[in-house]
Amino acid sequence: MKIVAADVIVASPDRNFVTLKITTEDGITGLGDGTLNGRELSVASYLRDHVVPLLLGRDAHNIEDAWQFLYRSAYWRRGPVTMAAIAAVDVALWDIKAKAAGMPLYQLLGGASRTGAMAYGHASGRDLPELFDSIRAHLDLGFRAIRVQTSVPGINAVYGVAAQPSIDGKRYDYEPAQRIPLPAEEDWDTRAYLRHLPGVFEAVRSEFGPELPLLHDGHHRMTPIQAAKLGKALEPYDLFWLEDCTPAENQEALRLVRHHTTTPLAIGEVFNTVWDYQTLIREQLIDYVRSAVTHTGGITAMRKLLDFAAQYQIKSGIHGPTDISPVGMAAALHLDLAIHNFGIQEYMRHGELTNQVFRQSFTFTDGYLHPGTQPGIGVELDEEAAARFPYQPAYLPFNRLKDGTVHDW
Numbered sequence: 265m266k267i268v269a270a271d272v273i274v275a276s277p278d279r280n281f282v283t284l285k286i287t288t289e290d291g292i293t294g295l296g297d298g299t300l301n302g303r304e305l306s307v308a309s310y311l312r313d314h315v316v317p318l319l320l321g322r323d324a325h326n327i328e329d330a331w332q333f334l335y336r337s338a339y340w341r342r343g344p345v346t347m348a349a350i351a352a353v354d355v356a357l358w359d360i361k362a363k364a365a366g367m368p369l370y371q372l373l374g375g376a377s378r379t380g381a382m383a384y385g386h387a388s389g390r391d392l393p394e395l396f397d398s399i400r401a402h403l404d405l406g407f408r409a410i411r412v413q414t415s416v417p418g419i420n421a422v423y424g425v426a427a428q429p430s431i432d433g434k435r436y437d438y439e440p441a442q443r444i445p446l447p448a449e450e451d452w453d454t455r456a457y458l459r460h461l462p463g464v465f466e467a468v469r470s471e472f473g474p475e476l477p478l479l480h481d482g483h484h485r486m487t488p489i490q491a492a493k494l495g496k497a498l499e500p501y502d503l504f505w506l507e508d509c510t511p512a513e514n515q516e517a518l519r520l521v522r523h524h525t526t527t528p529l530a531i532g533e534v535f536n537t538v539w540d541y542q543t544l545i546r547e548q549l550i551d552y553v554r555s556a557v558t559h560t561g562g563i564t565a566m567r568k569l570l571d572f573a574a575q576y577q578i579k580s581g582i583h584g585p586t587d588i589s590p591v592g593m594a595a596a597l598h599l600d601l602a603i604h605n606f607g608i609q610e611y612m613r614h615g616e617l618t619n620q621v622f623r624q625s626f627t628f629t630d631g632y633l634h635p636g637t638q639p640g641i642g643v644e645l646d647e648e649a650a651a652r653f654p655y656q657p658a659y660l661p662f663n664r665l666k667d668g669t670v671h672d673w
């Protein structure tokens with residue numbers, strides 16, 4: 265089944281997305297997501313200039329060979345741009361194979377291991393009343409697990425907290441990338457954050473009870489000892505996970521955190537290969553693998569990573585913000601349904617314009633996501649609609665401390 269065309273479509277409904285569409289001589293098409301927030305054009309160029317010419321004429325069925333060829337023939341290895349480009353090809357080829365087989369992708373991955381993938385939603389608030397309203401809105405939407413992010417007294421703009429929360433929770437509150445020509449500077453103060461957060465979770469637990477699974481994203485802001493301090497302080501509130509508690513390029517840093525706290529840890533949304541996890545998984549320094557299919561080389565690579573994690577009783581917590589396109593989200597859901605060591609699936613609902621461009625067959629019902637039973641991954645791209653939303657420069661913010669030192673955002 266020869267590849268006869270591969271088109272890179274950059275579109276910006278609600279936010280920027282990079283989509284690869286591969287077409288075979290049989291007329292079967294497959295979609296892959298190559299969206300990398302703030303670096304979309306880099307991935308688009310990597311695909312157009314260096315990958316598409318290599319795809320034409322290849323047998324679309326040979327997915328493993330395509331992956332190994334693209335990973336090894338480039339000579340330069342790993343990195344978010346490269347692995348997002350490889351992911352786009354990989355998911356598009358799995359989409360094609362499943363369509364050719366006339367079955368949803370999860371059937372090719374071993375079939376369903378569960379009836380649905382439990383999702384978590386993002387509640388946030390500038391103060392407790394707003395936060396409680398946001399939690400209630402997400403519970404009303406059916407979410408059975410909630411991520412909690414709040415403002416911190418003395419800090420002007422904090423990750424994950426919308427300036428204007430939509431109390432009804434019916435649209436995504438906080439799109440991290442801002443449509444501006446250069447990244448915006450935000451402030452930060454870790455000690456103020458560490459003083460404030462335990463009280464927020466105490467209030468949330470007393471309002472919503474002990475059962476509701478609660479998650480929190482530290483977003484790389486703490487040193488290992490600060491992360492240990494927070495993990496320990498949050499133990500009475502029984503979090504489902506504390507995410508990105510400290511930058512983990514030095515994987516051994518998590519030994520110190522693990523030594524001090526039993527709060528479950530999730531890491532990896534900024535990682536892009538299994539090598540980033542070697543020590544974390546082998547020494548069981550984390551409990552959840554956070555990578556997105558889109559950023560980690562696709563289904564082929566993500567399956568290997570999650571199977572490696574499964575040997576150490578580590579589960580999936582696949583990254584699912586709005587900067588993972590509906591194509592990347594659908595790919596995640598097929599894996600979520602099939603693997604044994606599923607943990608939870610992040611779900612930030614896309615905006616209305618995005619849903620005009622990407623027609624999706626996945627569903628969110630009573631707190632669970634399901635990829636649907638359409639052949640393939642179950643997403644179709646409306647290219648005419650996509651053309652109505654050209655790329656717009658957009659960037660994630662960055663942090664500086666009060667003394668001006670740049671800090672992790």
Ligand code: GCO
Nearest residue numbers: 301440481533584585587610
């Ligand atoms: C999450 C992530 C996001 C990132 C965003 C960057 O847990 O969903 O931390 O909010 O900030 O994906 O593009």
Ligand code: MG
Nearest residue numbers: 481507508533
């Ligand atoms: Mg995160």
